[in-house]
Amino acid sequence: MDIIERLRGLIGPDHVLTGADCAPWASDWTGTYKGQPLAVLRPGSTAEVAAIMTLAHDTGTAVVPVSGNTGLTGATHAPGRLVLSVDRLRKLREIRPEARTAIVEAGVILSQVHNAVAEHGLVFPVTFGARGSAMVGGILSTNAGGSNVVRFGNTREQILGIEVVLPTGEILNLMSELRKDNSGFDLRDLFIGAEGTLGIITAAVLKLQPMPAAYATAMVAVPSLGDALALLNRLQSATGGAVEAFEYMPANYIERHLQVRAGARAPFAQMYDVNIMVEVAATAPRDATPNADGSLPIVDLLEQTLAEMMETGAVLDAVVARNEAQRTEMWARREDAGELSVSRHPVMLMDVAVPLDRVEPFLTRSNAAFHSIDPDGGMMVVAHLGDGNVHLTMWPSPEGMGRADSIVEQVEDVIAELGGSFSAEHGIGLSKRKTMARRKDAVALDVMRRIKGALDPAGIMNPGKVLP
Numbered sequence: 484m485d486i487i488e489r490l491r492g493l494i495g496p497d498h499v500l501t502g503a504d505c506a507p508w509a510s511d512w513t514g515t516y517k518g519q520p521l522a523v524l525r526p527g528s529t530a531e532v533a534a535i536m537t538l539a540h541d542t543g544t545a546v547v548p549v550s551g552n553t554g555l556t557g558a559t560h561a562p563g564r565l566v567l568s569v570d571r572l573r574k575l576r577e578i579r580p581e582a583r584t585a586i587v588e589a590g591v592i593l594s595q596v597h598n599a600v601a602e603h604g605l606v607f608p609v610t611f612g613a614r615g616s617a618m619v620g621g622i623l624s625t626n627a628g629g630s631n632v633v634r635f636g637n638t639r640e641q642i643l644g645i646e647v648v649l650p651t652g653e654i655l656n657l658m659s660e661l662r663k664d665n666s667g668f669d670l671r672d673l674f675i676g677a678e679g680t681l682g683i684i685t686a687a688v689l690k691l692q693p694m695p696a697a698y699a700t701a702m703v704a705v706p707s708l709g710d711a712l713a714l715l716n717r718l719q720s721a722t723g724g725a726v727e728a729f730e731y732m733p734a735n736y737i738e739r740h741l742q743v744r745a746g747a748r749a750p751f752a753q754m755y756d757v758n759i760m761v762e763v764a765a766t767a768p769r770d771a772t773p774n775a776d777g778s779l780p781i782v783d784l785l786e787q788t789l790a791e792m793m794e795t796g797a798v799l800d801a802v803v804a805r806n807e808a809q810r811t812e813m814w815a816r817r818e819d820a821g822e823l824s825v826s827r828h829p830v831m832l833m834d835v836a837v838p839l840d841r842v843e844p845f846l847t848r849s850n851a852a853f854h855s856i857d858p859d860g861g862m863m864v865v866a867h868l869g870d871g872n873v874h875l876t877m878w879p880s881p882e883g884m885g886r887a888d889s890i891v892e893q894v895e896d897v898i899a900e901l902g903g904s905f906s907a908e909h910g911i912g913l914s915k916r917k918t919m920a921r922r923k924d925a926v927a928l929d930v931m932r933r934i935k936g937a938l939d940p941a942g943i944m945n946p947g948k949v950l951p
C-alpha cells in the first residue's frame with residue numbers, strides 16, 4: 484500500500500496533509516529555505532508518533548520533525564519528505580506549583596506556557612521574540628537561549644525530564660521530575676539540542692521559577708562595551724545576580740529600527756553608539772515593596788548605580804521605564820531584531836558566542852573582515868551581551884554574495900582566534916553544516932556520528948541536518 488495511505492490509516496486522513504495544505508511548512512521563517520513536503524503528518528498522541536516512526540523505520544522513510552517552524556538555520560527544510568508536526572500535542576498535562584514544575588506536551592506554544600504558569604505566580608524563564616509561535620518541542624530541540632540566559636541559563640538548564648520517540652518507534656520515557664538523578668548516562672541532554680536528528684520529543688517536565696514582584700528596566704548609553712560590562716558586573720554585585728536581561732543595540736540597529744518599524748521611537752534625544760537594555764528583577768519583598776513616595780527599591784537601586792556611573796563618565800545617558808508601557812516599548816525594540824534582519828535580502832545570519840570581555844574585539848575584527856571582502860555590503864549587530872552572544876546580520880552586495888563562503892570563513896577565523904563558538908543558540912540545521920565540517924573538533928564529530936548511527940541506524944531522522 485502507498486505510504487501515504489498507510490499513514491492515513493494510522494492517524495486518520497484529516498491529519499495527513501498533502502499538496503497546497505502543506506503551504507505553512509513549505510518555507511522556513513526567514514524565507515531562505517523553500518520546498519514542498521511530500522506530506523505533513525499531525526499525530527494527536529505519543530502513541531501515534533510511535534506508530535509513524537515504526538512505519539518510517541520499517542520502510543526506510545525519512546521524517547523531519549517540526550514544532551513552530553521559527554528556527555533560523557533551515558533545520559526543518561523538507562522538500563519531498565514527510566514532515567511530522569507536533570502541533571496537536573498541545574496538552575498542559577499538569578502544573579505542580581509546590582514542586583515548581585510543569586508537565587507539558589511538545590506542541591504547547593511558549594507564550595501559552597508563560598500564561599499558564601503565571602496564574603500560579605511562576606515563570607518558565609525562557610523567552611525570546613518568537614515566543615508566540617515557537618513550541619516546547621522546538622525550543623528543547625534547539626536548546627534555545629533568549630534574553631534570560633544571563634540569569635537562568637539556556638533551555639537545557641530549565642528541563643527536568645523528557646519523553647522521546649526514537650527513530651525505531653520505541654518510546655523512551657525520561658519524564659523525571661527529580662533535581663538529582665545520577666542513574667547512568669545523561670540521555671536527556673543528548674536529545675536536547677539535537678535538532679530532531681536523534682528522535683522526536685513529545686513531552687517535557689519544565690522547571691519553574693518564582694515570578695518577580697517588580698522589574699527595573701532601562702535603556703542606557705555607555706561610551707564603550709567595556710563600560711557596559713562594568714555596568715553589568717556592578718549591577719550583578721548590587722542585586723545578588725538579579726540581572727535578567729542585558730541586551731546590546733548599536734546605533735545602526737536603532738536607526739534600522741526607526742526605518743523599518745512604523746511608530747518606533749529612538750531611546751534618547753541624541754544617537755549614541757553603544758545602547759544597552761538592562762532589566763533587573765526583584766522577588767524579595769524588601770526590593771519590590773513600594774516606598775512611602777511610591778518608588779520601588781529595585782528601581783532606586785538601578786537609578787543609584789546609573790547615577791554613580793554617570794558621575795565618572797562610565798554612563799552617558801539613561802532612561803528608566805516608569806510604567807509597563809515604557810517597559811514594553813523597550814522590549815519591543817529589542818524583540819524586533821528578527822524582523823529587522825529579514826527586512827533586507829539577501830541576508831546572511833551568524834550567531835556567535837565569545838567570552839564576555841572579547842565581544843568588542845570580535846565586533847571590530849568581524850566588521851573589518853566582512854568589509855575587506857564586501858566594502859558595499861551592510862552589517863547589523865544585536866547581542867545578548869550578558870551571555871557574550873552576538874547576532875551578526877550581513878546583507879551582502881551582489882559581489883559579496885558571490886563570495887559568501889569567504890566572508891563566513893573569515894569571520895570563523897576571528898571566532899576561533901577569540902576562543903568562541905560559531906553557534907551560540909540557534910543550532911546548526913543546514914546553514915552551518917559547512918562550518919561544522921571546517922571548525923568542529925574531528926573527534927567530537929566522529930562521536931556524534933557514532934551516536935547518530937546507534938540511535939538511527941536507518942538514517943531516517945531529519946537526515947542531512949547538523950552533521951556534515
Ligand SMILES: Cc1cc2nc3c(=O)[nH]c(=O)nc-3n(C[C@H](O)[C@H](O)[C@H](O)COP(=O)(O)OP(=O)(O)OC[C@H]3O[C@@H](n4cnc5c(N)ncnc54)[C@H](O)[C@@H]3O)c2cc1C
Nearest residue numbers: 550551552553554558611618620621622624628679684821
Ligand atoms: C523573531 C525570532 C526571534 C528569535 N529569537 C531567538 C532567541 O533569542 N534565542 C534563540 O535561541 N532562538 C531564537 N529564535 C530561533 C527560534 O525561535 C528558536 O530556535 C526556537 O527554539 C525554535 O522553536 P520552534 O518550535 O519554532 O522549532 P522549529 O523551527 O519547528 O524546529 C527547530 C528544530 O527542532 C526540531 N524539532 C522541532 N520539534 C521537534 C520535536 N518535537 N522533537 C525533535 N525535534 C524537533 C526541528 O527538526 C528543527 O531541527 C528566534 C526566531 C525568531 C523568528
